[in-house]
Amino acid sequence: MLIKVRDSLEVPSSAITPEDVYASRRTILKAARDSLILSAVGPLAFQTLWEDQAFGLAAKANPKYQEPALKKSITPFKYASSYNNFYEFGTDKSDPKKYAQKLKIKPWTLRVSGHVEKPADYLLEDFLKPLSLEDRVYRFRCVEAWSMVVPWLGFPLRALIAKAKPTSKAKYIRFKTLFDPKQMPGQKSRVLQWPYQEGLRLDEAMNDLSFLAVGMYGKVMPNQNGAPIRLVVPWKYGFKSIKSIVSIEFLEKQPKTSWEISAPQEYPFYSNVNPRVAHPRWSQKTERVLGSGLFAKRQKTLPFNGYADQVDHLYKAFDNTKLY
Numbered sequence: 001m002l003i004k005v006r007d008s009l010e011v012p013s014s015a016i017t018p019e020d021v022y023a024s025r026r027t028i029l030k031a032a033r034d035s036l037i038l039s040a041v042g043p044l045a046f047q048t049l050w051e052d053q054a055f056g057l058a059a060k061a062n063p064k065y066q067e068p069a070l071k072k073s074i075t076p077f078k079y080a081s082s083y084n085n086f087y088e089f090g091t092d093k094s095d096p097k098k099y100a101q102k103l104k105i106k107p108w109t110l111r112v113s114g115h116v117e118k119p120a121d122y123l124l125e126d127f128l129k130p131l132s133l134e135d136r137v138y139r140f141r142c143v144e145a146w147s148m149v150v151p152w153l154g155f156p157l158r159a160l161i162a163k164a165k166p167t168s169k170a171k172y173i174r175f176k177t178l179f180d181p182k183q184m185p186g187q188k189s190r191v192l193q194w195p196y197q198e199g200l201r202l203d204e205a206m207n208d209l210s211f212l213a214v215g216m217y218g219k220v221m222p223n224q225n226g227a228p229i230r231l232v233v234p235w236k237y238g239f240k241s242i243k244s245i246v247s248i249e250f251l252e253k254q255p256k257t258s259w260e261i262s263a264p265q266e267y268p269f270y271s272n273v274n275p276r277v278a279h280p281r282w283s284q285k286t287e288r289v290l291g292s293g294l295f296a297k298r299q300k301t302l303p304f305n306g307y308a309d310q311v312d313h314l315y316k317a318f319d320n321t322k323l324y
Ligand SMILES: Nc1nc2c(c(=O)[nH]1)N[C@H]1C(S)=C(S)[C@@H](COP(=O)(O)O)O[C@H]1N2
Pocket: 080, 083, 084, 085, 086, 087, 088, 141, 142, 143, 177, 196, 224, 225, 226, 237, 238, 239, 240, 241, 242, 243, 244
């Protein structure tokens, strides 16, 4: 499956895109008219259909992350793009879709700094140009106990790390979201310390699962989902997946994260999905699948959100009856 990145109001149907996504495309296209569109097209379809074509990138479905059972349960796009956490635009689940549309995502600068041989300020489109994008279907779970399955478009975080060339001092990475209260009115409130920041240990960041996404469902990332670039760490609770990233710093010491600062006993640094350990205010044993209906049966939450095989070796040193 090849996915062409382009600006176009004429989007052909897609093999990977669920029907209702296709149906809702017109609305999305309107919202994304001035930005790039990631759209799924047939194999080797590379024609440029729009003079304002932005990046000219192609994305391939990574077969390792196209598990048929997961693909079957892909969350309808309308839920994944309208029930969001993005406190920069308000704390209600419906706020981000309402208020994030004006966020200016082009031009976008991504700063890579700290203990690296190649610090740089990248214009995002220049950074993306030489990369090959992948389509990966991942489970995603919020600490609030709802979950979804999303086809993301992007590239493994380790591709960026390889470019940055961390020195031997680099042990952690800190990510920061844009700080711009004019565009992000939620930043005028003190619900969190701004800019939103998150962190990973370097070996977690190097794991193949750690992913920087620039799109989802075969098209450009909707602003409410973290355009133009957001992290996806599928074995951790959703808040680790920081949106609208402007800064990636390589550090020697473990950074504090925004949620950790606001409530350390609820949102510690690692925050791996762990059904055995309850959040202080609710159980983590089950989850509500987004879009399955209010009365649908809850689903059992899996350790590391189902990715234990790929990541449990990272946490050998931990007592995971405490860690969640
Ligand atoms: N900058 C920023 N990133 C963020 C958040 C936020 O408020 N601000 N919320 C987090 C939380 S709690 C979740 S569950 C996911 C939600 O991602 P989604 O809206 O794409 O489902 O984004 C995470 N990333």
